[in-house]
Amino acid sequence: MDDTCVPTGAKLRDTGFGYTLSVLGGKYKMIILYWLSEHKVMRFNELARGIGTITFKTLSVMLKEMEADGLVRREEFPQVPPKVEYSLTERGRSLMPLLDRMCEWGERNGSF
Template sequence: MSETCVPSGIKLKDTAFGYTLSLIGGKYKMIIIYWLFENKVMRHNELKRCIDIIPFKTLSVMLKELERDDLIIRKEFPQIPPKVEYSLSERGLSLIPLLDMMCEWGEKNRLLVSGVTE
């Protein structure tokens, strides 16, 4: 990590790195962002099916937090039964290069650990 990212003597939460972690940290937020990027627009139950192991209430909380942080857009349609769709905001889309880098790193290092070379 660069000297300017997490300077010594500064609490992690008070750094840009800590801020980023506060937005996307946790068990499911990056997965939600990934699925919304892959599918453009999804409803709650579609996300639940894709992230099979996530509890219904946890997904609801994560979606509210991502919306609060302006990473996703929640669009509610005035109809009965109610219809709500989620998509990435411009701010959420700006995280995709970060997720891509994590994917590339994981692919490279997963292969190194398993002893497979390209």
Template structure:
């Protein structure tokens, strides 16, 4: 195991840790990745309903950024009305174990675990 992800004197943005954060950071990116991992393929409105608190514009922006970073695939169907589906790319799928580890950590260390420690 490495001593540190961010060695002294190195800018966070110049590390693997910083790079990963730049891809999945933000309020909704990890949530979008989670929903796409759970459902394989989703349309814009399905994602919006699943997330609930995101605006149309914010979701569109996040999807464009995730696509530009190679984490999701946008597939457009030439029909009327327009149909667009989103799914995880191979690169996006490679982040799912990280999200699963975060979920496991939260389950072990979340509020119920904190209350048990305080008793």
């Protein structure tokens, strides 16, 4: 059994590690996952305010990609003004242990 995540000769994109990177890649996806895990359900403007440094266009693109990857659920309510809420899917929640481990690593290795 090969213990490496990227076996010798394998293309990174054809591995589980490569797939995970493609799903989480981008400057804001892990931050969006964090906010949605903390607040369970958030509206677009709440997410934008929470992140603070993201443009509306970038947030929109990130959310659409994450929805297409099955990480985020978008629920639209037919009312005036329109109301849209975002939450994590089960698949999105399955990434939380990975983010928790990253947090633990940062706590142990960061110089605050």
